[in-house]
Amino acid sequence: MPPQNDTISPFETALLSLDRVKANEILEETGKIWSPMEQVKYVVTPALDRIGTGWEEGQIALTQVYMAGRICEELVEKILPREAPDRKRQPKMAITVLKDYHLLGKRIVLSALRASGYELKDYGRMDVDELVEQTLKDQIELLFISTLMLPSALQVASVKKRLDHAQSPIRIVVGGAPFRMDDTLWKTVGADAMGQDASDAVTLIDKLTGVPS
Amino acid sequence: MSQKTLTSLDRVLTTLSHKEPDRVPFFLLLTMHGAKELGMSIKDYFSKAENVAQGQLQMRKKYGHDCLYAFFYTPIEVEAFGAEVIFSDDGPPNSGTPMIQDPEKIMNLTPPDVRHSPCLSKVLDAISMMKREVNDDAPIIGVAVSPFSLPVMQMGFDRYIEIMYERPDLFSRLMEINQDFCISWSNAQLKAGATAICYFDPVSSSGMIPPELYLETGFQVAKKTLSQIQGPTATHFASERCLPIIEHVAQTGTAIVGTSMLEDLVEIKAACKENNLTVLGNLNGIEMRRWTPEEAERAVKDAISKAGPGGGFILSDNHGEIPWQVPDEVLMAISEAVARWGRYPLDWV
Numbered sequence: 078m079p080p081q082n083d084t085i086s087p088f089e090t091a092l093l094s095l096d097r098v099k100a101n102e103i104l105e106e107t108g109k110i111w112s113p114m115e116q117v118k119y120v121v122t123p124a125l126d127r128i129g130t131g132w133e134e135g136q137i138a139l140t141q142v143y144m145a146g147r148i149c150e151e152l153v154e155k156i157l158p159r160e161a162p163d164r165k166r167q168p169k170m171a172i173t174v175l176k177d178y179h180l181l182g183k184r185i186v187l188s189a190l191r192a193s194g195y196e197l198k199d200y201g202r203m204d205v206d207e208l209v210e211q212t213l214k215d216q217i218e219l220l221f222i223s224t225l226m227l228p229s230a231l232q233v234a235s236v237k238k239r240l241d242h243a244q245s246p247i248r249i250v251v252g253g254a255p256f257r258m259d260d261t262l263w264k265t266v267g268a269d270a271m272g273q274d275a276s277d278a279v280t281l282i283d284k285l286t287g288v289p290s
Numbered sequence: 291m292s293q294k295t296l297t298s299l300d301r302v303l304t305t306l307s308h309k310e311p312d313r314v315p316f317f318l319l320l321t322m323h324g325a326k327e328l329g330m331s332i333k334d335y336f337s338k339a340e341n342v343a344q345g346q347l348q349m350r351k352k353y354g355h356d357c358l359y360a361f362f363y364t365p366i367e368v369e370a371f372g373a374e375v376i377f378s379d380d381g382p383p384n385s386g387t388p389m390i391q392d393p394e395k396i397m398n399l400t401p402p403d404v405r406h407s408p409c410l411s412k413v414l415d416a417i418s419m420m421k422r423e424v425n426d427d428a429p430i431i432g433v434a435v436s437p438f439s440l441p442v443m444q445m446g447f448d449r450y451i452e453i454m455y456e457r458p459d460l461f462s463r464l465m466e467i468n469q470d471f472c473i474s475w476s477n478a479q480l481k482a483g484a485t486a487i488c489y490f491d492p493v494s495s496s497g498m499i500p501p502e503l504y505l506e507t508g509f510q511v512a513k514k515t516l517s518q519i520q521g522p523t524a525t526h527f528a529s530e531r532c533l534p535i536i537e538h539v540a541q542t543g544t545a546i547v548g549t550s551m552l553e554d555l556v557e558i559k560a561a562c563k564e565n566n567l568t569v570l571g572n573l574n575g576i577e578m579r580r581w582t583p584e585e586a587e588r589a590v591k592d593a594i595s596k597a598g599p600g601g602g603f604i605l606s607d608n609h610g611e612i613p614w615q616v617p618d619e620v621l622m623a624i625s626e627a628v629a630r631w632g633r634y635p636l637d638w639v
Contacts, residue, residue: 095455135531135552138500140451177384178376181447227576227613228381258529258551258576265580 089124092145093137097152104152113157117194121149122279125189129276143181146188146275153192163194168218168286170197171211175232176204179225182253186221189275195282197221205232209239212247219286221250221278222268230255230262237267248285250278298356298428299485305601306545306568314598314632316605317431317570318355318621321363322382322614324348332614333377336362339415346416347423353625356604358424360417360484361433361611362409367475368443369409370402381614390445393453396460401471404478414482421483431524432484434476436491437468437515438508454499454507465511473518480521488524489516489544490610495530497552504535512542524548524570529609533558540565551608555596562602569597572608573624579615583623590627595639598632605632 084107091099107116128145131137157163170190174183180202187199200211212220224230233251240247251263252272263271269285272278296304296312304311324345325335335341346358365375365385374386390396404410413432420430435443441450441464453460476487492498494508516523525539526548532539533553549558549571562569573589581589590605597603605628612621631638 132497135497135534138496138498138503140454140499140503143448143451144455178386178388179442179447181451184448226381226384227579227615228378231380231615254529255576258574259580261580262576 084120085123085127088120089127092124092128092148093141095144095148097148100148101152104156108156112163113153113161114163114194116156117153117192121153122193122276125149125192126276126279129189129274133273139181139185142275143185143188146185146192149192150188153194157194159191159196165195168282169216170195170219170221170282171200171215171217172197172221172223173200173208174202174223174229175208175236176202176229177224177226178202180223182223182225183221186223186252186272186275186278190278193279195279205235205239208236209243212240213243213245217247219248219250219282221252221272224251224253224255227255231266233266233268241267250281250285252278297426299426301356302429302604305603308563308566308568308600308602310599310601310634310636313634314594314603314605314628315356316624316628316632317357317359318349318353318612318624319357319359319361319431319607319610320346320349320612320621321359321361323612323616323618323621326618327352331379332381332383336377336383336412339412339419342412342416343419343423346420350428353621354629355625356428358420358428358430359433360413360420360430360479361488362413362416364435364490364611365443366409366413367435367440367471370404370407370471371399371444372402373443382611385443388444388446388449390441390449393445393449393457393460396445396453396464396467399464399467401467401474404471404474410475410478414478417479417482417484429485430483432476432479432482432487434472434479434487434489434519436489436494436508436512437465437472438511439491439493440468440472442493450493454503461507469511469515472515476519476521476523480519484521486522486524486545487519488526488548488610489519490526490528492526492528492530494535494539495527495532495550496534497530497550501534501538505538509535509538509542512539512544516543526570526610529575533561536561536567537565540567546570546604548606548610549608555593559597559603563600568602568604570604570606571597573606575607575609575612575616578607578620579613579617581620581623583619586620586623587627587630590624591631594628594631594636598634598636599639 373389524546
């Protein structure tokens with residue numbers, strides 16, 4: 078069954094007005110006709126995608142994006158627990174904040190991915206050495222790196238160089254303010270892609286690894 | 291008016307009254323570059339007031355811009371609250387683990403005493419030293435993070451958003467504490483010799499919170515705080531958008547708005563003019579690190595053509611701090627481009 082616009086819009090509205098009760102009611106209704114993964118695919122992910130696009134276009138604020146992602150993460154966890162076999166565990170993915178302590182961007186992307194049914198490792202904050210060591214150990218295939226400060230963004234180049242040296246086939250997706258301000262920076266640091274917003278993370282999984290979202 | 295060479299302060303005051311001075315004033319909001327000038331590490335540079343005062347004076351002499359910037363680093367205010375600051379060799383000192391891990395602790399938080407804070411005293415001393423050197427030739431810009439934006443460093447942005455939406459009691463208490471601090475910190479800088487205070491308020495920007503929430507929160511905080519700061523203020527959104535709230539920003543009593551490269555400078559200028567605000571901005575500091583001198587000249591020329599006519603414009607970067615990675619040649623190219631294209635009347639526009 079195709080996505081239902083008359084379901085997505087009320088769900089999006091409920092998220093933007095922080096109405097958890099209404100959002101939950103909508104998922105309870107759609108749960109009568111769709112499986113949890115179908116609800117994620119037809120309602121949750123499209124709503125978060127619209128919210129992300131709204132933020133990119135300056136129509137929606139970051140606090141709304143964050144709260145919407147958090148509500149979705151909670152609701153999806155109820156219908157599709159983290160240990161559920163239906164959760165998408167491929168490719169092997171991890172997310173981190175490189176060097177600095179501004180964790181909001183990572184939190185938003187993590188919520189969006191989990192609300193879209195993905196499971197991934199949350200590395201928290203790491204420096205270059207820790208990150209390279211951990212991704213190799215965990216055999217991560219797709220790594221999301223969030224940064225706020227320019228020096229941290231530039232450090233992605235060191236991560237890439239070290240992983241290449243170890244002949245890791247890992248793909249790197251970067252995001253955060255420095256990459257939004259300079260749309261060539263992600264290429265300069267050797268990333269494989271840049272996400273403008275959290276919903277880009279979902280589509281980039283498919284694009285970079287061939288695993289359908 | 292256009293032929294006489296003005297002091298930097300006169301130039302800025304003229305543009306603030308929406309008249310054309312001798313040339314477009316420009317603020318190179320340099321912080322860490324002072325360490326390069328003095329041949330020392332960023333950490334050593336910020337350890338002494340003398341270094342920052344000397345660095346600022348040397349950079350103004352070198353680039354000929356129109357202010358001295360008394361900004362050390364963003365987390366200096368949370369350092370005064372007892373938080374950790376992490377220094378690096380190639381970027382601004384950064385805030386470490388947020389000092390408020392349990393939001394309930396906000397109820398027991400007290401603001402630091404500005405006069406007895408070693409880190410803040412260094413800033414006040416640097417301002418006094420700069421003031422002795424320039425007197426009233428150039429404005430000295432002091433900096434205060436808004437009470438509404440400081441919690442991002444105090445408790446982390448995610449926890450702060452949650453109390454903003456879900457715990458009005460903790461939010462109100464934190465605003466009271468931060469307002470007390472911001473007012474005394476700003477007034478101490480003015481007393482030490484700062485000409486104006488740059489009030490950094492990125493969380494109020496339209497990219498961060500919806501305009502309707504701004505009206506209930508950041509706007510109220512700014513109105514109350516700025517009315518008690520005993521000098522002129524500029525509100526800076528640190529690269530974030532402000533066009534949807536510009537009319538309200540004007541009502542907070544601020545004189546200047548630091549604007550983002552994410553917004554159209556022509557639109558911003560028109561909105562600011564309507565609200566008697568001066569535009570500060572909006573060169574892209576992140577791209578600046580890879581500009582050629584020609585690209586720097588083009589960017590300066592473009593900004594001046596869009597916002598320079600009629601005054602009400604100070605050319606600057608769009609973040610309020612030029613990255614360490616921006617080379618001297620680019621800064622010099624910006625300076626030369628202002629000298630070439632910024633002279634009023636702007637007949638070439």
